[in-house]
Amino acid sequence: MPELSQLELETRFQKKIDDNLYIEPKDWMLEKYRQNLLRQISQHAHSEVVGMLPEANWITRAPNLRRKAALLAKIQDEAGHGLYLYSAAETLGSSREQILNAFLTGKAKYSSIFNYPTLTWADIGAIGWLVDGAAIINQVMLQRASYGPYARAMIRICREESFHQRQGFEILLTLCRGSKDQKAMAQDALNRWWWPSLMMFGPHDKDSPHTGDMTKWRVKRESNDELRQKFIDRTVPQADFLGITMPDKDLKWNETTGHYDFGEINWEEFNQVVSGNGPCNRERMNARVKAHTDGKWVRDAATAYANKKRNKAA
Numbered sequence: 001m002p003e004l005s006q007l008e009l010e011t012r013f014q015k016k017i018d019d020n021l022y023i024e025p026k027d028w029m030l031e032k033y034r035q036n037l038l039r040q041i042s043q044h045a046h047s048e049v050v051g052m053l054p055e056a057n058w059i060t061r062a063p064n065l066r067r068k069a070a071l072l073a074k075i076q077d078e079a080g081h082g083l084y085l086y087s088a089a090e091t092l093g094s095s096r097e098q099i100l101n102a103f104l105t106g107k108a109k110y111s112s113i114f115n116y117p118t119l120t121w122a123d124i125g126a127i128g129w130l131v132d133g134a135a136i137i138n139q140v141m142l143q144r145a146s147y148g149p150y151a152r153a154m155i156r157i158c159r160e161e162s163f164h165q166r167q168g169f170e171i172l173l174t175l176c177r178g179s180k181d182q183k184a185m186a187q188d189a190l191n192r193w194w195w196p197s198l199m200m201f202g203p204h205d206k207d208s209p210h211t212g213d214m215t216k217w218r219v220k221r222e223s224n225d226e227l228r229q230k231f232i233d234r235t236v237p238q239a240d241f242l243g244i245t246m247p248d249k250d251l252k253w254n255e256t257t258g259h260y261d262f263g264e265i266n267w268e269e270f271n272q273v274v275s276g277n278g279p280c281n282r283e284r285m286n287a288r289v290k291a292h293t294d295g296k297w298v299r300d301a302a303t304a305y306a307n308k309k310r311n312k313a314a
């Protein structure tokens with residue numbers, strides 16, 4: 001078969017995407033597509049792993065055994081999501097070591113949301129309800145991403161995330177139906193987690209440098225602003241059901257658009273958190289670096305065992 005020109009390769013690649021076929025690891029792909037996917041999938045994996053930290057803060061203080069078991073299981077699920085995603089990222093030609101190195105040296109980002117502290121038990125409810133809720137809205141879309149390994153990882157992850165969202169909502173429902181103080185604790189958690197949850201969807205579309213390419217390549221099928229609106233429309237009635245209110249005086253149902261209008265996000269806060277100056281950025285990074293250092297003997301032992309097995313087989 002004659003060799004295809006760069007232009008022919010690019011045309012075939014885009015046609016495959018336009019026909020809703022998966023791009024698989026061994027297929028030809030645009031270098032920019034590969035790099036952008038590696039960026040997003042690895043950031044996503046780091047987010048899952050860092051996301052364990054705020055919740056881990058409450059394992060020893062969960063109010064009863066049932067809550068503790070559910071929280072432990074949820075945190076383990078997040079570790080599993082991180083592992084699926086690191087594996088998907090590795091199919092793009094970077095080693096696990098390189099990917100982790102970019103994270104541990106602060107070069108790769110992770111979601112802004114995990115740089116906020118979990119001050120009360122209600123925060124664990126708010127994370128499940130709002131943070132996992134926002135993550136699902138985004139990840140349901142990613143189940144149809146054009147890159148096969150990412151889309152398939154997302155299908156498994158979404159199944160677990162929807163369970164997480166419900167357990168968070170149930171924690172808050174219990175608090176909201178409890179004493180006056182418990183309901184106040186739920187309201188306080190909502191006050192602190194609402195705006196950071198909206199920031200999870202990323203900057204406005206007009207300020208989002210990657211949206212154009214990622215949409216063309218069908219990694220993104222809905223934009224940051226569209227997904228954020230979807231999340232708000234879905235979540236406000238849930239807050240009404242709980243009997244607590246979003247901390248946004250501009251939040252109002254708009255009959256004409258059929259959506260909620262809402263106030264402006266504090267983008268200065270978002271930029272500060274993303275650039276390392278959020279309330280817990282340093283604490284999160286220190287915890288991950290320590291875990292990685294402490295885990296060296298495990299990686300060394302696993303490598304030694306794999307080498308021994310390989311040598312024996314040879």
Ligand code: BYC
Nearest residue numbers: 044047048051078110111112135199200202208209210211
């Ligand atoms: N935080 O052009 P844009 C979970 C960055 S974990 C930090 O719109 P894109 C869970 C963005 O990376 C689920 N950075 O980018 C776990 C880019 O920076 P670079 C986490 C953000 O990629 C444990 C720049 O801003 N979910 O569920 O088109 C417990 C410009 O943005 C953020 C994912 O990771 C942010 N919030 O769109 C509980 C989903 N937003 O790379 C729950 C996968 C933007 O140029 N990721 N940036 O330096 C995505 O869907 C997309 O990457 C985003 C951003 C929608 C986040």
